[in-house]
C-alpha cells in the first residue's frame with residue numbers, strides 16, 4: 382500500500398547529494414569535536430553562522446537540546462522567562478527549562494505566535510521588589526508549529542527586540558523552521574534573525590538531515606552554550622559524519638527546495654477546503670496544514686481510519702489534525718491523499 386507520511390518533516394531522509402557527500406568523506410575530514418578538532422563540524426558551524434547572520438554557531442544533537450542550551454546560557458536559576466503558550470518549549474520539551482534550568486516559565490497568549498506588546502509589558506516583574514523573580518528572557522517561535530507553521534514577520538521580531546531591550550531581556554528564537562519562514566516571505570533569513578540574541582534552527586526537519594540542529598549568536602553566547610552542551614551530554618567526537626549532511630542542507634538550492642513543500646501544503650489545504658464537512662482548514666503560511674473539526678470527533682478513530690488508507694498524520698488537540706508536507710512528498714501524492722482523506726471523512730458519522 383502507498384503510504385503518505387504527513388506526521389512531521391522530521392521523517393525526511395537524506396537527499397542523494399547528502400549521500401554523495403558522505404561517500405566522499407575520509408578520515409582526514411574527521412577529528413574530536415569536543416576539543417574543537419573536527420574540521421567538518423568547524424566548517425559547518427562557520428557556514429551556519431554566516432548564513433544565519435551571527436558571530437558564531439554550534440552544532441547540537443537536537444532542537445530540544447539547542448533550545449535548552451540557549452536558555453541555560455542566557456539566564457540564571459530562579460529567573461522567570463516569557464514563552465508563548467503553545468510553543469514547543471512549553472509543551473514538548475519535557476519541562477526541561479524548569480527541571481534543568483530552574484527557570485520559572487510564564488506564558489503569553491498570541492495571535493498565531495504574535496503577542497500583544499502591552500500584554501507582555503504587564504508580565505514584566507519589578508526588579509526592585511524583594512519578592513519577585515527577575516524576568517530575564519523572552520522567546521518566540523518562527524515558524525510556529527502548533528499555530529500551523531505560522532510566520533512571524535520581521536517587523537514583529539523587531540517589535541519584540543525593542544520590547545526585550547527596553548526591559549533588559551535576552552531574546553531567543555526557536556527557529557526550528559526558520560528557513561521555511563524566510564522562503565515563505567521570500568526574504569533573506571538574516572532579516573528575521575538580526576533581531577534576536579540567540580537562535581536555534583533544525584537541520585533534521587524540512588532540510589532533511591538525519592540528525593542535528595544549530596544554535597547561533599554572539600561568540601560569548603556560543604562559548605557558554607558549548608559548555609552547557611557538554612553538560613547535557615551533547616559533546617560528540619567525530620561528529621563530522623553528522624555535520625557533512627548539514628553542509629549540504631544549508632546550500633541555497635536546498636533551502637529553496639522548501640518552496641515545493643509550501644506549494645504542496647497549499648494544494649492540500651485547497652483540496653480539503655472543498656469537502657462538505659463540519660471542518661475548518663487553516664490557511665497554511667508554510668508547510669503545515671491544520672484540519673480543525675467544528676464538532677468534537679473521535680479523533681483517534683479518524684487517525685486510525687486514515688492510517689488504514691495509508692495517510693499518516695498527528696493530532697495536535699482533540700479537534701485538530703496536523704499534516705506536514707516535506708521532502709519526499711510530491712505534488713501527485715497530494716491529490717492522492719485528498720481523495721483518501723475524503724473517503725475517510727465521508728464514512729465518518731459525526732454525532
Ligand SMILES: Cc1ncc(COP(=O)(O)O)c(C=O)c1O
Nearest residue numbers: 443444445446469522526555557
Ligand atoms: C518548533 C520546534 N522547536 C523545537 C523542536 C525540537 O526539535 P527536536 O525534535 O530536534 O528536538 C521542534 C520539533 O518538532 C519544533 O517543532
